[in-house]
Amino acid sequence: MNRIAILAMLISFLFSVHARQLFGQRSKLSGADRPSLVQETGAIDDLDLRSIEMALSSSKFADRQRAMWILGKNPEKTASLVEQAKQSFVPEVVARASWIEKAWQRGILLGEDDVGLADGMAASRLESLLDRGRFDVVLFALGTDRGRGSPDVKTEVGDLLSTRFAAFAQRAVESQQLSELVEIIDLVAESRELAVCRLQLLQWMGADLKVKGLLPESAKDWNATQRDEILVLLLYHMGEIDEAIAQARQLENKQFLHSCLILESRWSELAEDAMAVVKDSEAGSEDFTQAWSRILIAADRIGNQKLRREAIETLSKGVFDESDNVRGIRWRSLAMHGQIEAALAILDKHRIYSSIDVSLAASRPERTFDLLGHPLDLVDAQYAQWIDQALKQQKLSEGLQGRSSKVICAEVEKVVQLINCLSAVGRDDVAFIMAKRLCGRWEGATSGAIAVPAIRKYLVESISPVIRKQWIEQLVLFGNSNGDPKKLFSSDKSSLADSISDCDNTMLSLLLDAVRGLREPETLSDQIAAVCQIARGDAYAGVNVDMVLQSVMSSINKRFNEPRGNARVPAPFLENVYGLFLKHGKHELAAAYLRRHAEQGGVDALLRLAEGELSTGSMAKAKELFSQIETLALKRKATNQRRKFGSIGDLDVATVKTLVGRLVCARRIGDQALATSLENKLQVVLFSPSLDFRMEIAGYLRLQGETDLAMQVYRTLVPIAALPTDDAQTSNAQVSLYDAVLKYVLTIEKTQPSEAARLFDVAVITMVDSGRYRARAYVALPLMIQEWRLEAAVNAKERNAAVESLQRILELDPLNISFSEEQLPLMRIVGMQQLADSVLDQIVDAGVEHAERFSHDAMTCNNVAWVAAKNQRRLDDALNLATLAVRAEPESTTYRDTLAEVLFLQGKNEEALQIEQACLLDEPGEWHLHTQIKKFENGIRQKQP
Numbered sequence: 001m002n003r004i005a006i007l008a009m010l011i012s013f014l015f016s017v018h019a020r021q022l023f024g025q026r027s028k029l030s031g032a033d034r035p036s037l038v039q040e041t042g043a044i045d046d047l048d049l050r051s052i053e054m055a056l057s058s059s060k061f062a063d064r065q066r067a068m069w070i071l072g073k074n075p076e077k078t079a080s081l082v083e084q085a086k087q088s089f090v091p092e093v094v095a096r097a098s099w100i101e102k103a104w105q106r107g108i109l110l111g112e113d114d115v116g117l118a119d120g121m122a123a124s125r126l127e128s129l130l131d132r133g134r135f136d137v138v139l140f141a142l143g144t145d146r147g148r149g150s151p152d153v154k155t156e157v158g159d160l161l162s163t164r165f166a167a168f169a170q171r172a173v174e175s176q177q178l179s180e181l182v183e184i185i186d187l188v189a190e191s192r193e194l195a196v197c198r199l200q201l202l203q204w205m206g207a208d209l210k211v212k213g214l215l216p217e218s219a220k221d222w223n224a225t226q227r228d229e230i231l232v233l234l235l236y237h238m239g240e241i242d243e244a245i246a247q248a249r250q251l252e253n254k255q256f257l258h259s260c261l262i263l264e265s266r267w268s269e270l271a272e273d274a275m276a277v278v279k280d281s282e283a284g285s286e287d288f289t290q291a292w293s294r295i296l297i298a299a300d301r302i303g304n305q306k307l308r309r310e311a312i313e314t315l316s317k318g319v320f321d322e323s324d325n326v327r328g329i330r331w332r333s334l335a336m337h338g339q340i341e342a343a344l345a346i347l348d349k350h351r352i353y354s355s356i357d358v359s360l361a362a363s364r365p366e367r368t369f370d371l372l373g374h375p376l377d378l379v380d381a382q383y384a385q386w387i388d389q390a391l392k393q394q395k396l397s398e399g400l401q402g403r404s405s406k407v408i409c410a411e412v413e414k415v416v417q418l419i420n421c422l423s424a425v426g427r428d429d430v431a432f433i434m435a436k437r438l439c440g441r442w443e444g445a446t447s448g449a450i451a452v453p454a455i456r457k458y459l460v461e462s463i464s465p466v467i468r469k470q471w472i473e474q475l476v477l478f479g480n481s482n483g484d485p486k487k488l489f490s491s492d493k494s495s496l497a498d499s500i501s502d503c504d505n506t507m508l509s510l511l512l513d514a515v516r517g518l519r520e521p522e523t524l525s526d527q528i529a530a531v532c533q534i535a536r537g538d539a540y541a542g543v544n545v546d547m548v549l550q551s552v553m554s555s556i557n558k559r560f561n562e563p564r565g566n567a568r569v570p571a572p573f574l575e576n577v578y579g580l581f582l583k584h585g586k587h588e589l590a591a592a593y594l595r596r597h598a599e600q601g602g603v604d605a606l607l608r609l610a611e612g613e614l615s616t617g618s619m620a621k622a623k624e625l626f627s628q629i630e631t632l633a634l635k636r637k638a639t640n641q642r643r644k645f646g647s648i649g650d651l652d653v654a655t656v657k658t659l660v661g662r663l664v665c666a667r668r669i670g671d672q673a674l675a676t677s678l679e680n681k682l683q684v685v686l687f688s689p690s691l692d693f694r695m696e697i698a699g700y701l702r703l704q705g706e707t708d709l710a711m712q713v714y715r716t717l718v719p720i721a722a723l724p725t726d727d728a729q730t731s732n733a734q735v736s737l738y739d740a741v742l743k744y745v746l747t748i749e750k751t752q753p754s755e756a757a758r759l760f761d762v763a764v765i766t767m768v769d770s771g772r773y774r775a776r777a778y779v780a781l782p783l784m785i786q787e788w789r790l791e792a793a794v795n796a797k798e799r800n801a802a803v804e805s806l807q808r809i810l811e812l813d814p815l816n817i818s819f820s821e822e823q824l825p826l827m828r829i830v831g832m833q834q835l836a837d838s839v840l841d842q843i844v845d846a847g848v849e850h851a852e853r854f855s856h857d858a859m860t861c862n863n864v865a866w867v868a869a870k871n872q873r874r875l876d877d878a879l880n881l882a883t884l885a886v887r888a889e890p891e892s893t894t895y896r897d898t899l900a901e902v903l904f905l906q907g908k909n910e911e912a913l914q915i916e917q918a919c920l921l922d923e924p925g926e927w928h929l930h931t932q933i934k935k936f937e938n939g940i941r942q943k944q945p
Helices: 003-014 017-026 037-041 049-056 061-073 075-086 091-105 126-131 135-143 151-174 178-188 192-205 217-221 224-237 241-249 255-263 267-279 286-302 305-316 324-336 340-350 352-361 365-372 376-401 410-424 428-439 452-462 465-477 490-499 505-518 524-535 545-561 575-583 587-599 603-615 619-638 640-645 648-669 672-685 691-703 707-722 737-748 753-765 777-795 799-812 820-829 833-853 858-871 875-888 893-905 909-922 927-943
Strands: none
Touching (some): 126 151, 151 648, 217 224, 224 241, 255 267, 324 777, 340 352, 365 410, 376 428, 410 452, 465 524, 505 575, 545 587, 603 619, 603 648, 672 707, 691 737, 707 737, 777 799, 777 820, 820 833, 833 858
16 A cells, blocks of 8 residues: 555545544543653654554554544644645545644644644634744744745744744753744744844844845845845844945835935935925926925035025925925925924914914914904903803704714804913913803703813813813813713713823722712712822821721722632722822722732732832842832743733733843842843843833833843834834834834933934934824924033033024024023033023023013913023013013912012022022922022021121
């Protein structure tokens, strides 16, 4: 009997109903019952195939089973037989041979680890194999189907690597199989993230890249465009910048070239390339406008004033039929380069609300009221009429679209913008009254009420975060004519939670249930007010906070005991609830919560406990807890428990955070060998193709003081995030360049302000073509860049650079004072006295002019007065401004403190001391006030004879 016939007989037997039932009953063999054909006959390489054929054709079930055992357990030795069977002329043999091959591809190796035919094809075992470090088996699975690998298998393995690389990489390092893991990535990489991951691993291993190649083996299956584009990224990552740019020039998608030039600050080349596009483009087209935008970007940074003026002039002019995208590129480019009036001229005609947003960000509020058609001098007399008209229009709109519609009519939008503008100029009093009227239950001439929650949600999302925190509670509590809401809408609960630090809906719900249990007769308004105060860490009259927190803990304990699915597992760790206990000084409750969660196997709680021990210097206890986390993680990955304890990806993240903790422990106790070993493992893990994962761990490294490793991660993320991507070829959620750069520059801003400015400038430049950011970002973010540049210029004593940055800052916002308190005094120290005085004069002049128009704007008046005081100049103007601020908000200790400081500098020490002592009565815990009082008292003593 030939081999194909024997194999055909075997496969037919496997698929017979009777045999599968019988095999299902007997395939789970004990160690003693397992077939011993290999032991009886010798090593698999020495087996006489005839003995196998005889066993397969035997009339005894046990003999046939033994043969199947060998076939399943040694696929690398028997794969050729399956491949031959697939070439059979018998369709049934071909189909069943394909079935066996598919089983191998899914990691189901018959006869291994008690997995037999009874387990069938229920699920792929590739993830389990990777978890256990069986990279050889995965490689075999990828090598089936004539050595090329099944596309489905490649996709599955690629997806697993993209999401769970951290776990697999740690196992590879521990088992010294990193080369095998790289080989797997080489075969399955279908995304640029996996291609970069492979390259970083090869670099770390010291591999010869000329032999291995920059592109993975799988690139043979990519299309030419994908290969060429990813090659640019890999060349850039290698530091082969000129080669990367040369490669980018060959691409049809010129965004790759522009991104490389911007990353490398090659502004002249960027301008030349953009000018070539201008010559080949139609005026007013998107290509034409983008090219002029890049010309402005380049000219501004190389100081080519003639070209800069030409770019500004061109971008300021539009064509009658230009698209919204083109218009957006024009105003954003102009705004971020300090051409605020030109940008506003574009926005005034097409995007009024964006124009208002930019105007407020650039300290130009006077123009916003005319844009809205609601003059400031008429607000007090006519605001009620404006609101009622807007609500009437909203009611008509809901009548047409249905009351469930979430569409807000234009009239209501305009009123909300007016509220924002009033808040910006210090008219919070009337702004809040308008907000309450807008959110109140309103009845029109016809029956029925407006859907208030939708309006309130829109209002809350539209006003500034500072005002939102001040108003939200009162807006939610204002429900009907009696001033008490009948229910707490989910949108209102979310708004309340967002307005309170370290709070979420779950915590508010727990608190509300607890307060209701203690204060059943009270109104909902009173209950919500109590909850909000307790959530902020404060007391509330008539409420026993201790009892409320105990009730919250009791509710949590009940959740621990609730069955979840088929097993009793802990509820998710509630970070904010844990923080709530600490806010109120209930350290015993917080510790009890952590212990209870940890006892139930909660990895988050164990990690928090370990971090606590680490922060107190208890290295031995911290190491013990970190080891406990790793043991739990391994146990859950090896069993079905992992699915009951949250996402396996979350477990992987916790395990890597544990690795970071162990590294910190090793460094602190001076175990250099262990620290080096752990750092090596961590570096491999941080090559993960998941950019979100890299970002999260980098943030954790920063928190634990491992700044160098964090910066290393951020540095490698910048080009990956900067270069364009094809979403169809990207397997991970994308990290934006802005997010990556922001985290990076916040890590280096104190030590490297110049580099922070350069990198953040790169990120902001890429925002020109995007409409996803708020309009004010194109003023606020360039201001941050210029402040970093100013700091770097002052540190380096570069006057010309300082002049350029100061000029741009005042163009963007003439009332910006964030740099003045620190940098202007430093400028005087390094010999820039005249420049510092000139800038201060411009700021104070702008402040005085602003105060003449908006005398209620206490914040702006106070800020300008404080800057003048810290620079000890323009003190008479500072006194007038500080007095206006205190008159507008007499209860503010901040504003009274500024007034006292100005009086002290004018030699009026007794008046200053009286004001400061009164402030201390209102804020006894404010350390700054104690310092000020000592200073003022010393001043009085020094004046005494």
